[in-house]
Each structure stands twice: as C-alpha cells, then as structure tokens.
Amino acid sequence: MGRIDIINSTLGKALGGAMGGYTTGPKPFIDLLRQRSRPYLFSNSLAPSIVGASLKICLTSIIEQFLQVLDLLMQPNEFTSSLKSNITHFRESLKNAGFDVLGNPDHPICPVMLGDARLAANFADEMLKEGIYVIGFSYPVVPRGKARIRVQ
Secondary structure, eight states: OOOOOOEEEEOTTTTTSSOOEEEEOOHHHHHHHHHHOHHHHTSOOOOHHHHHHHHHHHHHHHHHHHHHHHHHHHSOOHHHHHHHHHHHHHHHHHHHTTOEEOSOTTSSOEEEEEEOHHHHHHHHHHHHHTTOOOEEEOTTTSOTTOEEEEEO
C-alpha cells in the first residue's frame, strides 16, 4: 500500500516520433503483459535506426557533459583550489586526531582505517546521526581486520 508498482510511459516524443513506450514493474506482472497484452502481441519493436540514433544522441550528450566536467576539474580555478585545500586540512586533522588515513593525499575519497568490522559499522551509524554520511566497509569487501569507513 502506498507504493508504486508499475510505471509506464510513451517514448514517442523522445525517440523519433510516434513510436514506442515502456512499462516497468514486478517480473510476474511484466511476464503476464508479454503473454496477454494485445498491443504487445500485435505491434512491432522500435526500428533499429531509431534505437541506434537515440543511443548515439544519449551517449554523445553524456560524453560532452563528462568532458565539460573534466575540463573544469583539470584547470586550476577557485573550485579546485578550495577542494584541494579542504582535502589537505581534513586529512591532516584526522591524522592529528590519531586516525590511520589511507589513499592519495590529493584525492577527495578518504579511507579511514578502523580495523574492526563492528566498529566501522557503528562509526558509520553514529556519523549518520550527526548528519554526516560515510560508508563502512568490512570483510568480504576488504580483507579481514582491515575494516574502514570511506569519507568523500
């Protein structure tokens, strides 16, 4: 109750004119639709040219956005200088407080070694109560005895 189980929409305006749509939902429901739905049984799939063009447009857009972000991060500017300064200050503060900090000192992802799996889980929970989201990792994600939190 109160959950959305089925989502459907047209793709007519998105993918080359009045063609296509989609329905998502639980597998048993989708299986039933595939077996009993007249529009599914008597319609054609999207033309390969529409699928190919749509994929190319989507991928081109994603690549262009990625390259713009990469350019922003690669050029020294106020944002990257501030980020680097914050990373250095954060890592030094953790080390001065007695924490074992791993990783590239210039990288914003900061693994903080705690060793014990329960401690890492509890530490992550307590940080979340303070409004700070960190991720606790323990075996089998990392070797036994190498539990940590990841701050980013």
